[in-house]
């Protein structure tokens with residue numbers, strides 16, 4: 001999403017035509033670039049971008065080194081992903097959710113979830129198709145819908161009773177004869193909402209009734225602190241109309257490796273693969289072998305990751321509340337959304353631009369994740385996937401806000 005001052009990619013080309021094509025004209029540099037630069041120039045703690053400040057398990061890193069040394073994946077791996085990883089993904093879906101997938105025809109490895117999202121939308125959306133997406137949304141959704149020539153139709157999650165809630169009637173009303181697919185995200189970034197079994201049941205029923213495809217981004221599937229993550233593909237009638245997306249980045253704390261995947265029916269995998277092969281073709285060869293090993297880690301790994309992040313959520317949430325924010329404690333993900341109004345003011349963008357100078361912390365204004373910017377204006381997101389001492393220091397710095 002663009003910040004209001006982004007004009008850098010819109011310089012003039014030949015004659016008076018802008019360089020950037022009109023589908024992408026509204027997307028300049030992301031807010032993350034601006035805020036990360038601000039973090040550097042002010043020496044602030046960066047709780048803006050969602051990446052851990054500690055690498056994932058040593059044995060997984062070692063597995064990548066071993067793969068590199070053993071010459072595994074140093075040349076183009078198979079277009080669909082190395083068999084070891086596809087098998088591990090299928091086993092993971094079976095072990096965690098009881099979903100069976102044929103590793104040869106129902107799994108596709110991608111360059112992170114980002115490519116999975118792009119390839120799915122490019123493959124499945126025709127110009128003029130409508131794509132219903134939950135708002136606020138992860139920033140690549142809008143750009144990918146635009147690249148596919150689709151029209152995004154946001155359905156706004158609203159704070160209610162301490163969590164962000166999906167209005168199922170609004171979702172239903174958003175579906176028109178032009179709707180091609182619903183683009184879902186649970187656990188949801190940036191609000192931390194985890195859709196419940198009841199909500200997912202209704203979404204599935206709607207998709208079946210209106211014969212819609214669903215692309216569901218479940219990259220935070222292992223970061224659920226309350227409730228449970230239930231894959232949409234497990235609901236009646238969804239198996240053959242759902243593209244499920246996940247990624248190693250969040251689950252194993254190796255966001256730079258960019259190993260993602262989809263699981264879906266053979267027909268959907270074939271369609272998405274048709275787009276994917278002309279984006280990257282393949283990527284991350286040796287890392288694919290390492291992620292295959294990571295997916296086989298014992299349950300204790302996943303539980304410890306979750307419990308550790310729950311403690312961090314509680315630490316940062318309590319600190320933000322002490323500092324005067326209204327806090328929406330997330331049920332999942334590693335982000336906490338806050339309302340800045342109790343601190344005075346309701347312009348989250350201005351607040352985030354000023355925050356590094358005021359107290360040496362960087363956050364992200366939720367408004368950039370909305371089409372209806374006014375709906376997101378007073379909300380600000382903080383990431384808590386950082387070392388405990390970093391979060392403690394951030395909390396100490398934020399305390400000054402209440403006094404200021």
Ligand SMILES: Cc1ncc(COP(=O)(O)O)c(C=O)c1O
Pocket residue numbers: 050111112113114115138185189217219246247248249255258259260
């Ligand atoms: C909801 C969501 N989807 C996808 C991604 C991108 O995942 P990857 O790094 O695997 O491309 C992110 C990363 O922040 C995310 O929050």
